[in-house]
Amino acid sequence: LREPDGKVISAGDFLEAAERYQMMPAIDRIVVQGVLDYLKKEPSPRRCFVNLSGQSLGDDSFHAFLLEMFAHAPELAKHITFEVTETAIISTLSKAQRIMALLRERGCTFALDDFGTGMSSFVYLKELEVQYLKIAGPFVKNMTTSSLDEAIVRNFATFAPQMELVTIAEWVEDQETEDLLREMKVDYAQGYLHGK
Secondary structure, eight states, X not given: OBOTTSOBOXXXXXXXXXXXXXXXXXXXXXXXXXXXXXXXXXXXXXXXXXXXXXXHXXXXXXXXXXXXXXXXXXXXXXXXXXEXXXXXXXXXXXXXXXXXXXXXXXXXXXXXXXXXXXXXXXXXXXXXXXXXXXXXXHHHHTTTTOHHHHHHHHHHHHHGGGGTOEEEEOOOOSHHHHHHHHHHTOOEEOSTTTOO
């Protein structure tokens, strides 16, 4: 989002208000449409990760929008991974599971975002049939100075391959953290070390 003077407003500064005023499905539509338009122009499309809000996961008209988008561009589904958080789907679990299954049939994949921050993370991990596990940033950020956080991340990195999940560590801000993640065999790193 940009101010009239061109200054960029970070997502953290406006998404809370958008959620409060039930604007997330409209924003998610803009983002999905933008990502698909981008992928259509790319000669060798990359995988794109797209966050979906809980409001969108519970919105039948948003589900119809997604299915229509992939009906018009079925070849792009394999390039999209939708990120969902446990907290976003708790109130709409059955609807979320239904749209996730329909999108998986079309070739999309799913990531459980901020894993470890919810009370029932492991339960939802089994029920949602995701392909990616995004380890929550608060654990990753402090794991080089906190033996407890390191143990938590190591635990996630150990069980994920048993469930055939690809792991992504969030909030990777320095080389020491990335080196420790490599040693743990975490698959990917996301964070300011690699760019904002």
